[in-house]
Amino acid sequence: MSVSSQRDQAAFWPILAAICFGSFLATMGISAVNVAIPSLMSDFGADLSHVKWAVTGFILAGGVIAPVTGYLGDRLSPKYLYIVSLIGFTIASALCAMAWNVGSLVAFRILQGAFSGMIMPATMTIIYQVIPRERQPFANSMWSLSSVLAPALGPTLAGWLIQTWSWHWLFWLNLPFGVVGVLVAMKLLPYYRLYSPKPFDLPGFVMVTSCSTAFLIAFSEVDQWGWTSWKTLGLLALGAVVLAAFIRRARRVEAPLLQLQVFANRRFTLTLILGSIILISLYSGSYLTPVFLQTIQQAGAMEAGLTLLPGSAAMAVFMPIAGRLYSKVGPAALITAGILLIGAGMIAMGQLTPDISRTYIMGWMTVRNIGIALATMPAANAGMEEIEAELTGHASSASNWVKQGFGSLSIGLITSLLSLSVAMHTKELAGGGTVTGAVERQAFTDAVNDVTLLAAATAFLCLPLVWTLRRRKAQSGSVGNPAGRKAFSAE
DSSP states (O other), X not given: OOHHHHHHHOOHHHHHHHHHHHHHHHHHHXXXXXXXXXXXXXXXXXXXXXXXXXXXXXXHHHHHHGGGHHHHHHHHOHHHHHHHHHHHHHHHHHHHHTOOSHHHHHHHHHHHHHHHHHHHHHHHHHHHHHSOGGGHHHHHHHHHXXXXXXXXXXXXXXXXXXXXXXXXXXXXXXXXXXXXHHHHHHHHSOOOOSSOOOOOOHHHHHHHHHHHHHHHHHHHHHHHHOTTSHHHHHHHHHHHHHHHHHHHHHTTSSSOSSOGGGGGSHHHHHHHHHHHHHHHHHHHHHHHHHHHXXXXXXXXXXXXHHHHHHHHHHHHHHHHHHHHHHHHHHHHHHHHHHHHHHHHHHHHHTTOOTTOOHHHXXXXXXXXXXXXXXXXXXXXXXXXXXXXXXXXXHHHHHXXXXXXXXXXXXXXXXXXXXXXXXXXXXXXXXXXXXXXXXXXXXXXXXXXXXXXHHHHHHHHTTHHHHTTOOOEEEOSOOTTOTTOOOOEEEO
């Protein structure tokens, strides 16, 4: 069945429910475990350097598997790739709950992360191959909402589960939802396949997993090793060399693992750069604010989560609004408004004091999150809507691959800059004297402010790119477009 007929017959809300269910479940696994680290250290008698791999390994596996999902979607169909990924994620969750030591937990989390890394590209592919074009912006906004809300709500839910029962329930809870998700996907998602199976590009697979692993380990460990250590520089050099070899091979072979011609679409590439820059602001707020609340204001994990909850609720309201407005005002206006709100919120959050009120934090995090809601979906949709349906699987794989790497880079930069700034402010405030608790609190607060303001400045750098995304007008016909999409030209 062609994609055009699939779109005509597809039931919008059932399909949307099926894919949002899985994307929420997969992204919840990233943030929820952060809160459990102290409990894991206590139960397993392990230090932080070992336990943190329960988080790092998950992210690493998702980043490594992302480039392969385009091929797997062609081979299995997006529907069955999604179902297999959900089944694997659910089984891995049960194994994590039964982990007997930190080594087994890390191994099972890596497995869970690999399946999670396949869910996100698969669900994005389904949006652009099955859902009618005029409804794709709204579908993308709901999909983005499910993936953004999960890390926002994860710490609150995790804190409650750990306080009420134990860290094991972070994983046991995935089982009933995973089973329901599989059943819903099997019943509601249509089966289709745009490509006949092609030979597996084994050399390309080795290259892409090698370069991804090198980059992601370097970014994950840079806060421990430093940017100038031989380990960091060696891994970055190795990743760059192997990536160049992979790109060269992908351009020459008939059936590469990842179709890199999607990057030839200027609009897709620009929006991917734009979305990656916005990630810095997203990660800085979601990482620094809970750390400030728990480290400086001594808030518990659940209390910190509740402080961030109004901002998450605002994001839930404005994501669908952005989807509805997209076809009326276009991506440039929405992203511009979003960046201005992100910048305003981040500038205000860069003025913290150790005793600042929670109301202040709630209010400005809400402003920031509304900006994220307005900016993220239009940035993603503006590029993906121009990719032919047959290549959307590879485009979504490439997009997730780049964003996984950039997300890890952002966290590495944030933690490194925070450490440097804390040391600088501690030295400055102590003035060669004794470092008291008050000095430490103020130094840490000042460091959080420094990094937050830098993230705000980075967000404003997106503005020149935004105006390349002018609204497009539909042209009659769809000649040469196998997906039945209308041709578009810039105003």
